[in-house]
Amino acid sequence: MQPTEPAAGDAFSADLLRGHTDTIVLATLRRGDRYGFEIYKAIRDATGGAHEIKEATLYATYRRLTQDGLVEAYWGDESQGGRRKYYRITDAGRAVFRRNVTAWVATRDVIDALLDQTDPRTSPSPKGSDR
Known part of the structure; x- marks a missing residue:
């Protein structure tokens, strides 16, 4: 079976x-306090709509980050409409964000190096090789 080229929508x-x-949520909160749906929109808009995180996933993430002390939650004081729960990153959250970004960059560099290997079937043989 021959591999096929991925469709444009499958590339991501x-x-x-x-x-x-x-880490994505912490990055969004580094820019300032936001309420739940505002974080969702910021992530969607940052990718031009190419990536959305399901709201249920985000709200589970907010709970976990709050329980871990990486974000703090508080109720806004909106005078109109429903009250909104806002989230702010803590110093511990900033530290975790920095560690996660460092790990991501190291991982990306390794993957980039592995993907950038020359295909031995298409590259010229080294001098003196019996290939």
Whole structure:
């Protein structure tokens, strides 16, 4: 069976981002306090709509980050409409964000190096090789 070229819509893999939801939320909160749906929109808009995190996933993330002390939640004082729960990153959250970004960059560099290897079937043989 021959491999096929991925369709344009398949080129982006949400699976690669799934394990980084906490870091993505922390990155969004580094720009300032936001309420839940505002974080969702910021993530969607940052990717031009190419990536959306399901709201249920985000709200589970907010709970986990709050329980871990990486974000603080508080109720807004809106005078109109329903009250909104806002989230702010803590100093511990900033530290975790920095560690996660460092790990991501190291991982990306390794993957880039592995993907940038020359295909031995198409590259010229080294001098003196019996290939």
